[in-house]
Amino acid sequence: MTNIAREKTDHVCVIGGGVIGAFCAWHLSNAGRRVTIVDRDRYGAACSQGNCGYVCPSHVLPLAQPGAVSSTMKAMMSKNSPFAVKLRPDLDAAKWFLNFARSCNRGKMMQAAVGRHALLQSSMEQYHSLVKESRFDCEWQERGLLFVFDSEEEFEGYRSTDELLRESFGVAATPYSGDDALGLEPALKPGVGGAWHYERDCHLRPDRLMTDLRKRLESRGVEFVEYMDVKEFRCDTMTGGNGRHGGRGIARAVTNGAGGLKSIEADKFVVATGAMTPFLNDHLGCRIPIQPGKGYSLTMPAPERMPKIPIIFETSHVAVTPMQSGYRVGSTMEFVGYDTSIKPQRLQLLRDAAVKYLVDPWCEPVEDEWFGWRPMVWDGKPIIDRSPAMNNVWIAAGHSMLGLSMAPATGQLLKELMLNEAPHVDPSHFSVSRFGRLL
Numbered sequence: 001m002t003n004i005a006r007e008k009t010d011h012v013c014v015i016g017g018g019v020i021g022a023f024c025a026w027h028l029s030n031a032g033r034r035v036t037i038v039d040r041d042r043y044g045a046a047c048s049q050g051n052c053g054y055v056c057p058s059h060v061l062p063l064a065q066p067g068a069v070s071s072t073m074k075a076m077m078s079k080n081s082p083f084a085v086k087l088r089p090d091l092d093a094a095k096w097f098l099n100f101a102r103s104c105n106r107g108k109m110m111q112a113a114v115g116r117h118a119l120l121q122s123s124m125e126q127y128h129s130l131v132k133e134s135r136f137d138c139e140w141q142e143r144g145l146l147f148v149f150d151s152e153e154e155f156e157g158y159r160s161t162d163e164l165l166r167e168s169f170g171v172a173a174t175p176y177s178g179d180d181a182l183g184l185e186p187a188l189k190p191g192v193g194g195a196w197h198y199e200r201d202c203h204l205r206p207d208r209l210m211t212d213l214r215k216r217l218e219s220r221g222v223e224f225v226e227y228m229d230v231k232e233f234r235c236d237t238m239t240g241g242n243g244r245h246g247g248r249g250i251a252r253a254v255t256n257g258a259g260g261l262k263s264i265e266a267d268k269f270v271v272a273t274g275a276m277t278p279f280l281n282d283h284l285g286c287r288i289p290i291q292p293g294k295g296y297s298l299t300m301p302a303p304e305r306m307p308k309i310p311i312i313f314e315t316s317h318v319a320v321t322p323m324q325s326g327y328r329v330g331s332t333m334e335f336v337g338y339d340t341s342i343k344p345q346r347l348q349l350l351r352d353a354a355v356k357y358l359v360d361p362w363c364e365p366v367e368d369e370w371f372g373w374r375p376m377v378w379d380g381k382p383i384i385d386r387s388p389a390m391n392n393v394w395i396a397a398g399h400s401m402l403g404l405s406m407a408p409a410t411g412q413l414l415k416e417l418m419l420n421e422a423p424h425v426d427p428s429h430f431s432v433s434r435f436g437r438l439l
Contacts, residue, residue: 013253014269015230017045020274020399040227049370054202054203055404056202058198064378096376118426118429121409138212143310147195178194181194206404227257233254234250234253270414274373277395292373293373294371296331299326302323306322306360316353317333330350342370384427
């Protein structure tokens with residue numbers, strides 16, 4: 001086994017080269033730490049590549065809301081449901097759905113919303129700084145996000161949610177009735193029930209962000225190790241720190257790639273592996289309750305009458321993103337385990353929704369047919385905490401559908417916890433201990 005050893009000068013190994021891992025590396029390198037990013041695939045190739053690019057402080061509420069179970073079950077009865085669940089003998093998946101159902105009440109929804117809101121607001125502030133002061137090249141646009149409803153009844157029914165977000169979190173939308181919605185966004189077909197416009201939301205092109213982040217990280221000396229899958233940790237001597245399993249320190253991460261087994265040594269480790277995090281449960285000392293929520297997207301050139309505002313069609317749960325260099329249609333949610341197939345019928349759902357709502361929904365050629373596994377946690381909050389088993393291993397994972405929206409604040413909070421600095425948001429919301437017993 002080859003050793004990739006480095007001089008011990010507070011070296012941090014970030015496992016996971018998605019947007020969460022990249023922003024952890026960004027903040028740690030800002031703090032003067034030497035950083036290596038290790039990824040099982042190409043850097044930025046998973047959910048950080050093909051998502052819809054929303055930076056959306058409007059998404060305060062988790063999926064686990066009162067009535068979510070019944071509404072989802074009803075939607076799944078439809079032939080063209082955006083939700084799909086594959087029944088399989090998987091105890092972890094069964095526990096996940098049971099705990100999701102238990103979280104669908106107002107009290108737990110609001111608890112989750114407080115933590116989500118803090119990360120979303122902090123990340124938005126950081127994005128503004130990165131774009132305006134550091135001039136990040138990511139096709140940043142400040143046009144808001146439009147929630148479009150099929151009927152006037154559904155449009156009016158959303159008013160109570162708007163009031164909740166407005167009064168409890170200061171997150172407000174502007175309502176537009178059917179005809180007014182067409183005036184705001186002429187790319188919509190006549191007949192929509194209305195729309196709510198979250199004017200403070202923004203969007204960007206995720207792959208451009210990841211490319212620019214890499215250039216900046218490399219200029220600071222951050223090293224990238226790709227196509228190396230971390231399989232286990234190897235323990236050093238007992239260090240007596242805060243680990244609940246005796247305070248063990250980890251000396252190296254063992255990876256497997258084209259060159260065989262390798263050992264990457266570091267002083268500290270960050271596990272930012274998204275939906276793949278449960279595969280390290282045996283080493284982390286806890287059961288990370290992440291299920292892969294499979295989403296799809298299609299990327300193509302801009303149609304002639306491309307929307308000027310990003311849109312979520314609330315009935316179909318399909319989203320469209322107008323980008324400076326193209327156009328993306330995405331979403332749907334499949335709980336089918338770690339399935340790697342791209343199902344043509346799921347892609348057709350995206351096309352059908354675009355055709356239903358948009359005057360000019362499509363443009364050939366399709367440049368990319370993509371899927372990704374969102375790291376879904378039942379309560380809608382990520383895990384940003386130290387491993388219960390190892391005192392020099394931290395976890396930053398489980399951001400569900402909001403990895404891009406929460407990444408800068410997650411990286412900052414992770415850095416603060418790791419370096420014993422005062423946290424800028426309350427870390428108790430994101431503690432791994434909320435899930436109960438250790439292994």
